[in-house]
Amino acid sequence: MKVSIIGAGLMGHALALVFAIGGHRVRLTDNNPAALARAPSLMEKARATLDGAGEANGLTEAGLRERVTLHESLAETVADAGLVIEAIIEKPEVKRALFAELDPLMPADTILASNTSYLDAFPLMPPGRLKRAILMHWYTPPYLVDLVDLVGSPECAPELVEQVAATLRAMGKVPLVMRRFLPGYLANRIQSALSGECYRLMDEGYATPQEIDAAIIHGLGLRLLLLGQMAKADFTGLPLSAQALANGMYQPPPPRRNSETLDRALAEGHTGVMAGRGLYDWGGQDPEALLAERDRRLLALKRAIKEIGPMAGLEDKKT
Ligand SMILES: NC(=O)C1=CN([C@@H]2O[C@H](COP(=O)(O)OP(=O)(O)OC[C@H]3O[C@@H](n4cnc5c(N)ncnc54)[C@H](O)[C@@H]3O)[C@@H](O)[C@H]2O)C=CC1
């Protein structure tokens, strides 16, 4: 399939690699030339890491350069595209403007997808595109995290969503088709609840980022990988779960649209790994080296999980 990706940032470049590994031809664009220019190095670094673990599906460096081409022109990027994936900044009006710009440039039967984390992108799209419009939300890094949230627009036939899901399964991904739009899908909603509590704990001085992550890594993480949260409740015993709810001792933080901890970090330019510092100080380590180290460890963990097999979730793994 001819796949066009708009946005070559943290997600866009990685999605281009995912589809190239899946055997598709990819055209990638970005309205920031520097971001577009950086994409090949980021993709090759990740490809080499995957290849080192036998997870690149035989895609060579030369093959990557051949399968993923960079384009400055939006028209060139989406000409005769079967699937266009929008992976630009999470700002509704910027997405709306892009969809309007794309509309006359794409073939009538192109499937238009958005990688939005939370937005209802369908009202941002031209009405004539909605019959073939979906939300296709990936998790970073998408070449390692297999979950892909899929939501068809209210006008999109379920058969088309299933066709996209089948394409993703053929790429080894795990599409989770939602019956209707819900901001944040499943995993992002759970992650948002978790993040909301983490920001409260930091903002109110209860914990540092390192303490929070230690609690998750040494407390919650192991069981989540094997049982998720619902099967874990079964092992805990549902009476306790119900009693804990009834006791009402845990009150989630009131919904807020900012975090002082995040605001302070951003004000100091600490935007994350790509800037060398976020909530952690990464000691000026090369971002691409950090991403590669993350990927190497995730690959080893993913292999172990696959060998052990989860005891919960959609497939019958309760062995
Ligand atoms: N960062 C993450 O972990 C994840 C992000 N997402 C979603 O994916 C989308 C992209 O996120 P990131 O890759 O993190 O952002 P990013 O900021 O790393 O990349 C966005 C790219 O889009 C480009 N761009 C902005 N406006 C454009 C336009 N009009 N035309 C062409 N290019 C344009 C920017 O130059 C930038 O390079 C967002 O909707 C985000 O919510 C989804 C899953 C995970």
Ligand SMILES: O=C(O)[C@@H](O)C(=O)[C@H](O)[C@@H](O)CO
């Ligand atoms: O974690 C991910 O990769 C995805 O859930 C995302 O959409 C983004 O990280 C988002 O949750 C950030 O708020």
